[in-house]
Amino acid sequence: MKTLNKLTHYMGNRKKLFPVAIILSAVSELAGIAPYILIWLIMRELLAGSPVQANGNIAAYALWTGIAAVGSVALYFASLACSHLVAFRVETNIRKESMAKVVAMPLGFFDTTTSGRIRKVIDDNAGVTHSFVAHQMPDLAGTVLVPVASIALIMFFNARLGLACLIPVAIAMAIMGHTMNTRGREFMAAYMNLLEKMNTEAVEYVRGIPVVKVFQQTVYSFKNFYNIIMEYKHTASRYTGLWQLPMSLYTVVVNSFVFALIPVAILLSTGGESLAGVMLDMLLFILITPVFSQSIMRSMYIGQAVGQAAEAIDRLDSMLAFRPLAQSRQPKRPTSFDVRFDNVTFRYPGMTVNAVSSVSFCIPAGKRVALVGASGSGKTTLARLVPRFWEASSGNVLIGGINVKDIATDELMRNVSFVFQNSRLFKTTILDNIRYGRPDATISEVSRAAEMAQCSEIINRLPQGLNTRIGAGGTYLSGGEQQRIVLARAFLKDAPIIVLDEATAFADPENEHLIHGALRRLTRGKTVLTIAHRLNSVTDADEIIVMDGGKVAERGSHDDLVAAGGLYSRMWNEYRQSVRWTLNGKEAKR
């Protein structure tokens, strides 16, 4: 019921067609029983004698048999047409709504949820609901109605025979119900879990192939993928094993209970009822039984489909349960652009320790603050709280005195440029790639941004200049060149606050020199938060914040921190050691 309620929500304005599909299917199933009764009536006429009257009745029954058979098929088609219209709408709405939610997720959601998982959960589960709504739900009506109508009919003709046939039905249902309710659900969840994991690992596997080739490893190095396939194999085998006995019993009971009833018929006939009468009732029973058995068999598949649909909806819900960024009802616009961390603590979802604790510092507008510290000390986490990748667990991040939570997302994004370590380019033209910074920018504005980011030389060398597609026709850019295109985006965006995360990590010396030049121009007069690993790039920062274990350990200018002789001073000495090298046995300074 819960699953159906949720599916109804996705049906949109085609909701009304759904009961129509179910009713048409039910009527079609009932019409499908009619030919069997009519054939039985024909046989009764034939057995009764009186050929003249029988001929007239038989012709009428035959005509109605044809009408009922054709009508049943036509109604079923009409039902399927309605249910498919609903199912396609459900599928589309699940995809649309889920994607809208995914887009509204905090950017940190994409750190913890792989693209493979997002695709699998949304796409595949939308597909599962399709067959449930288009086929199993309309069939359900017939599956319930046909056995009920058949038994009622048999009861009407012969109550004792009707009651006797309820016994095997009850046994069959009990077998299925028991198997499904005990381990079935549990297995279904495990099975779907494994499918999801296999999908994620498959994506990782394909992504990792270049690394495997470079290091001359065999595919067996992809242990995770291999292990998950084996786990899937074991689970699928155990699942099949679980169903082996109940399924066999069920099939035997459902398909053969007509034979079990023959003794009942014999007992009835010896108990005073006329043999001809009992045989005639048995005939009806034998005619209807295949329809009846088929319905009960179908109920099992429907039961399985209900389980799958419920699991699919739960999976969608649990992935999308990740809270989207709350939007302020009365958003405020910052008019100045200092950035303040006010006693900020943050813990990643599901973790037991804080990534950053009680951090307070301020970057005055137009100044540059650098975050330094060992790997894992919380630099990236802190920087990501500014554009609301995540929401601070406690404390506040403020821009121009306004909490980032109270700034509308598009306004916040307009005011903050985030230059990632691994910003990526899309497989489209350089023009479009730069325009991600500001979609309404004119060509000359894009060209100017490209020039500022030292990209002119790249663009001039490409066959179609700004209109060259990256990744097509042999046009590939080096890591450093890609970073310069990414910087052109930031120039175009011209945001007053810039968060830099290791912007030169992958660049060669020539590119690094160009990128540094571009960065100097980009950050001039802006409020800048830099995450630095190479300490030489931050010696001129207005303030250096030294992070240790998620807390601020020291802060001050480069000279003050070196003079203080603390953690930074040690880091600086280590850094200086690391840039010395031995040439011809002599130590040299770079």
Ligand SMILES: Nc1ncnc2c1ncn2[C@@H]1O[C@H](COP(=O)(O)OP(=O)(O)OP(=O)(O)O)[C@@H](O)[C@H]1O
């Ligand atoms: N998505 C995440 N989920 C859970 N924990 C995380 C996540 N990202 C980072 N952490 C943890 O938070 C802590 C701070 O990590 P963070 O990436 O901020 O450090 P960092 O100083 O930027 O490190 P690096 O210099 O290596 O990039 C670490 O203990 C890290 O393991």
